[in-house]
Amino acid sequence: MNNEISKLEPISLWENFYALTQIPRPSKKEQQAAKYVEEFGKKLGLETIVDKTGNVIIKKPATPGMENRKTILLQGHVDMVPQKNSDKQHDFGKDPIETYIEDGWVKANGTTLGADNGIGVAAAMGILQSKDIPHGPIEALFTIDEETGMTGAFGLEAGMLDADILINMDSEDEGELYVGCAGGSNANMEFSYSEVQTEANTVAFKISLTGLKGGHSGMDIILGRGNANKLMFRLLKELVAAYGVRLASIDGGSLRNAIPREAFAVVTVPANNVIEFSETVEEFSSTYKSELAATEPDLLLVAEQCDMPSSLMDEIAQDDLVNSIQACPNGVIRMSDAMPGLVETSLNLAIVKSEGGKTKVLCLIRSSVDTAKEDVESTLESLFRLAGAKVEFSGQYPGWKPNPESEILQVMKDVYNNEFGKIPEIKGIHAGLECGILGAVYPNWDMISFGPTIRFPHSPDEKVNIETVGKFWKFLLETLKNVPAK
Template sequence: MTTESASGGPASGGPAPGDWHEALAGLEPRRFWERFGELTTIARPSRKEEAVIAWVDAWSGRLGLSSRRDAAGNTVISVPATPGREQAPTVVLQGHLDMVCERDPESPNDPAEGRIRLVRDGEWLTADGTTLGADDGVAIAAMMALVEDGDIPHGPLELLMTVAEEVGLEGANNLDGAMVTGSVLVNLDSEEDGRITVGCAGSTDTWIDITAAREPATPGAVSLRVAVSGGLGGHSGTNIAAGRANAVKVLGRALGEALAEVPFRLVAMDGGRSRNAIPRDAAAVVQVPADATAAFGEAVARAEAVIRDACSVTDPGVTVTVTPDAGDGAPAWTSEATRRMLDAVAVIPTGPLAMSPAFDDLVETSTSLGEAVTDGDVLTLHSLSRSSNDAAMPDLIGTLQAAARLAGGTIRVRRNYAGWRPDMGSPVLAATIAAYTRALGEDPIVTAVHAGLESAVIATRVPGELDMVSFGPQIEAPHSPDERVSTPTVERFWRLLLSLVDELSAPAVRG
């Protein structure tokens, strides 16, 4: 069901100015950076986009634009063509409103509460201790800036702003496709400058639940906390080929090697904050016999030394620490259940599994153990698996099902969306290449991405066929506090966007 609105929201303006003005001073395009700066003051975690939706509503209302919203919260804003371009085909510009809200544990900033402190580092923009939200704030800011600049020629536009993209493309999966009338979709959620994306990987979530009864603490046992930190993390799709340390896997390895030397019982194991981010931190609570605490610490230290050596190039800051825990006397899993749980962490695959035969250096199939969660008697291990080859996914899921059986657990499987298969003969691809060459004076690279793009889902929700491309500026380490965007490539991204809406609405194209 959709709702119609002429003004779409409150009459007030955007949020009160934050400290973003100084960080963005002098950057071009000015309107783009103003809208982006405002976005950094708005809380917009997945499934909690109410504040940013209200902000967009107020903006469209001030401009007198009509908008439509479906039951999921996805919004379509209709923008009339500039004079002389009224007969051009309607182009859908698309991006998502939510962001991954990761933060360093010690950071006073928190994007989930609208606290992002921008930092300029040469030609890069980043945030102090948190994710930046360039994924996908650049799309929202670009759409708004384009519409506000009355000198940019374009045909009829529809601004499709989706919700809950970062949690399995939920918004796109629940899109009321009847809201969208355009036949050309330009997704603004790619993260590599100089590339036009024409395909993406599909994804499947799995949850392995291992349930085991707890027993009272062994008299005199000491509770210790084993923590992994210092990993680089990153996007579990676009950064998976970098071989970065997965904190949950590192924790499981350290505990597994220690268990071979010193008996202990597992009380809890938790790690990872986002299903689509490589876990940077993880921690476990264990109960160790009082006379074995020193031996346990030494065993973990030996494991840490080997792990740090293995990660010295990809994650030189990884550490494994052992500290006292206040939970002495809490019920713990049995020694047998502890072994099964650590075995499960060990055998669940993580990393690239196959490379694309169509594009150089592109991962075709991968999986990432993104979260470990203890809830009562249950340890849940949540993986996100991706492939641009839909036929490869059943074999991967079969591996995870086998891991669940061997651990005495059960598995839940949720297929999110299929892959977006490249169409190298696409008219909009040809137009984008022409617009790119005209605006930037060079040829682009045409490729696919090992991540989920909403284009794949939206194409299944909108009646008829959509001709689609995706592009964006250079964004590095998305989904982690190291996320940063290259400011010169934002300007290039902007020039390409303006060139493309002109190209798609020019009389020669219409004819």
């Protein structure tokens, strides 16, 4: 296995990150990584705690002369988003991530890299194992299952940590300090359908929409990328109306917090409409490529004849599904008034999957304004209940309200200016950092988030910029030196 990234500077960070890439850690299956971090702390002789949720807490005393400083909590999550290209053979439950270096970036071969949030975790590990880095009292919190439910953050209990300041290392633009984030809500819709017999004189086709970029449903939602589910159902609506196409199954998207890159539908077409059906698919392919030329250059839409399915979705359920997905909002809903250029509210139509008489439609709503998030919930509830679906919402988590009086913000602004000759940008982020949830449990914390430059997280194009990792590390070390006294 190529371990060239472990030789990059700073050595301690990159060695720890490389070690994490060798441990399977998809969300909800990150136990090996959490155990590795636990053993890491114990081998260092540091106080190491595993809470009842599975989070790992490691505490390190101050270096000599720094005992009077406020306690810093370094925080990151050990899980990663498991996404791969359709032609890549990879089992996230057992296979290591194959990393390589290209043009100043660390990338992965056909899969997500796990720099989100492996770099933050590796940095905390580097501080914990250091013998020559001055710092006050340090606590490190390694949470589980951030990506699919923030389970670790929700499970953290009061009284386990003594920190005064939380430094979250899970943001993705070097030179920026994040002081607020969006909250979120999972929307879960379910249609029931009867499985009916296929009709005589029909031909079966599998429609495949692939090659989209996907990406992080918070960070990348503003980029105008194609949503495979929306594009597929736009086509299906036309095919059903014009040619009497019937739907046997649909499988679009795979993760709630990733913009869907692929969708597949098995349909039947009346034999006398096959030519027109195929021409329409080609027309939609050309339309999509034209509309999304700038954002989706590799889009591929094809229909290939396949074996006849064993059954079809009943026609009423099919029409309800097609019409509701076509009508469902998706993408940016409103931009922020408080922070120009920042998305306030968005919706990701993430997964549409039929199986065994049920079709599940899963969305992720994000907003930095709780009332706006509730309004989108109401919109979805109205739409899908009119279409006959069951609707429920789960996993709601709060946003993080900026604190303009933050002491650590001022410290880090000054440190960055001294080190790099400019003031960092102060921003909010349209993603669900754990800060909002953790801060609700420890309301005394002064909180901030920063990180190196990571591009296209939650997709197989994920990459982290090597130069910015070095700046991120230097910034972290200088911040620790300048933590205010208690």
